[in-house]
Amino acid sequence: MRYLSTRGGIEPVSFSQAVMMGLATDGGLLLPESIPQVDEATLTRWAGLSFTELAVEVMLPYMEGDIGRDELADLIPRSYAQFTSDEVTPLVAAGDLKILELFHGPTAAFKDVALQFLGKLFELLLERDGGRLNIIGATSGDTGSAAIYGVRGQALIDIFILYPKGRVSPIQERQMITVQDANVHNIAITGTFDDGQRIVKELFNDLEFKSEYSLGAVNSINWARILAQVVYYFYAWGRVNGGDCGKKISFSVPTGNFGDIFAGYIAKRMGLPVDRLILATNRNDILSRFVNTGLYQAGEVFSTISPSMDIQLSSNFERYLYFLMDEDSSQVSALMEQMTQEGKFEIPPAKRAQVAEIFTATATSEEETRQQIKETYEQTGYILDPHTAVGVHAARGMDDVVCLATAHPAKFGDAVKEAIGIEASPPPSLQNLMEKETRFEVLDADGDVIRGYMKATLAAK
Ligand SMILES: *Cc1c(COP(=O)(O)O)cnc(C)c1O
Numbered sequence: 001m002r003y004l005s006t007r008g009g010i011e012p013v014s015f016s017q018a019v020m021m022g023l024a025t026d027g028g029l030l031l032p033e034s035i036p037q038v039d040e041a042t043l044t045r046w047a048g049l050s051f052t053e054l055a056v057e058v059m060l061p062y063m064e065g066d067i068g069r070d071e072l073a074d075l076i077p078r079s080y081a082q083f084t085s086d087e088v089t090p091l092v093a094a095g096d097l098k099i100l101e102l103f104h105g106p107t108a109a110f111k112d113v114a115l116q117f118l119g120k121l122f123e124l125l126l127e128r129d130g131g132r133l134n135i136i137g138a139t140s141g142d143t144g145s146a147a148i149y150g151v152r153g154q155a156l157i158d159i160f161i162l163y164p165k166g167r168v169s170p171i172q173e174r175q176m177i178t179v180q181d182a183n184v185h186n187i188a189i190t191g192t193f194d195d196g197q198r199i200v201k202e203l204f205n206d207l208e209f210k211s212e213y214s215l216g217a218v219n220s221i222n223w224a225r226i227l228a229q230v231v232y233y234f235y236a237w238g239r240v241n242g243g244d245c246g247k248k249i250s251f252s253v254p255t256g257n258f259g260d261i262f263a264g265y266i267a268k269r270m271g272l273p274v275d276r277l278i279l280a281t282n283r284n285d286i287l288s289r290f291v292n293t294g295l296y297q298a299g300e301v302f303s304t305i306s307p308s309m310d311i312q313l314s315s316n317f318e319r320y321l322y323f324l325m326d327e328d329s330s331q332v333s334a335l336m337e338q339m340t341q342e343g344k345f346e347i348p349p350a351k352r353a354q355v356a357e358i359f360t361a362t363a364t365s366e367e368e369t370r371q372q373i374k375e376t377y378e379q380t381g382y383i384l385d386p387h388t389a390v391g392v393h394a395a396r397g398m399d400d401v402v403c404l405a406t407a408h409p410a411k412f413g414d415a416v417k418e419a420i421g422i423e424a425s426p427p428p429s430l431q432n433l434m435e436k437e438t439r440f441e442v443l444d445a446d447g448d449v450i451r452g453y454m455k456a457t458l459a460a461k
Contacts, residue, residue: 006332008330029221051088118150158184187443226316246273256309258315306390372384385409
């Protein structure tokens with residue numbers, strides 16, 4: 001399988017090149033040149049597979065000519081060995097609700113599903129092709145810890161995570177800084193998340209530094225992350241419908257960077273009988289406004305009780321745009337250019353209708369989110385985390401919906417407590433975090449300072 005850029009400015013690359021590249025060199029995002037199709041007999045057969053068996057089947061065609069079946073069949077169980085559920089992403093019932101629990105990984109949020117896999121994939125590619133990788137990323141919370149847990153202890157990778165000092169939740173900070181492996185470098189910057197992102201961009205734009213130090217990224221633009229997330233849409237469908245291809249289901253997806261829901265879109269394009277994709281946002285509603293009006297325009301970013309969705313411009317949205325524009329990269333480039341110049345663009349009515357055939361979108365307020373946590377708890381005893389509650393709220397009144405549960409409720413204890421008066425009991429991974437030893441550096445939010453720290457740290461190894 002070969003990979004192309006949404007902006008059309010690169011020669012096709014292989015799967016492993018796409019994984020190592022992250023962002024395409026023309027500024028676009030990488031996509032497979034065709035989407036493998038799955039027929040009904042195959043879907044029915046897949047419905048009987050375990051999560052790890054299914055993952056091999058779903059992912060393999062995307063790696064053709066690069067990673068073989070045996071290699072992948074070895075890689076996947078190792079990627080999910082740290083999940084505390086044998087099913088990896090179990091589907092549970094809470095009253096009439098169907099909830100796909102994606103939070104049984106080491107950091108108790110759905111990002112583990114992709115980042116545990118990506119960490120093992122990086123390792124495999126580095127061992128096979130040679131080289132080292134220095135991952136650098138900025139986080140406002142969930143991504144940092146999930147990325148760290150994905151690569152901790154690996155010999156060929158160092159990871160540097162910048163987070164804004166005093167501005168991530170105590171649990172999220174502890175999840176990062178209690179990791180003691182020598183290849184993990186937590187950097188608390190005296191600045192904001194935006195400062196962190198700016199520094200990461202600056203270092204990636206320093207091409208000499210980038211190539212000398214083999215910088216790599218783990219943000220949600222990496223195709224392998226999307227691919228790993230496609231699997232659980234197939235898994236949930238099989239568990240609900242037992243392989244009956246006449247039955248479609250819908251998915252409600254708490255959305256920020258559009259990565260998770262885009263994986264659902266890919267599953268649908270592969271042939272999974274998906275009825276609707278419910279795009280659930282909090283008050284940061286650029287994407288739900290886009291679905292409902294056709295206008296894509298960023299606004300101010302608000303802080304909410306579902307902080308992992310406090311995003312305006314979604315990095316994966318361009319991938320969907322590419323398909324919406326009939327895989328015409330010149331149109332995608334023009335729209336993205338317009339976005340840069342004018343801060344907005346609008347799609348024509350015919351395209352809006354196309355969007356509406358697949359997506360339903362709702363923005364949920366904080367009050368509604370708390371209310372949903374309370375109502376679900378009172379009616380079923382099940383505790384939703386605030387992100388999941390946004391998705392459950394958006395799915396109200398719709399039939400045959402699977403709601404994606406993106407975080408364990410104990411991870412966002414304050415918001416849950418406010419809604420129902422109690423906190424969820426923490427999974428083992430979140431216990432005793434406050435007592436563990438910590439390791440981190442405090443540095444100025446300055447690109448030169450961070451670059452200097454990285455060089456000195458790596459030289460001392
Ligand atoms: C990252 C995250 C989301 C948003 O997922 P996207 O792929 O960015 O749309 C939702 N919920 C939680 C808990 C997250 O960590």
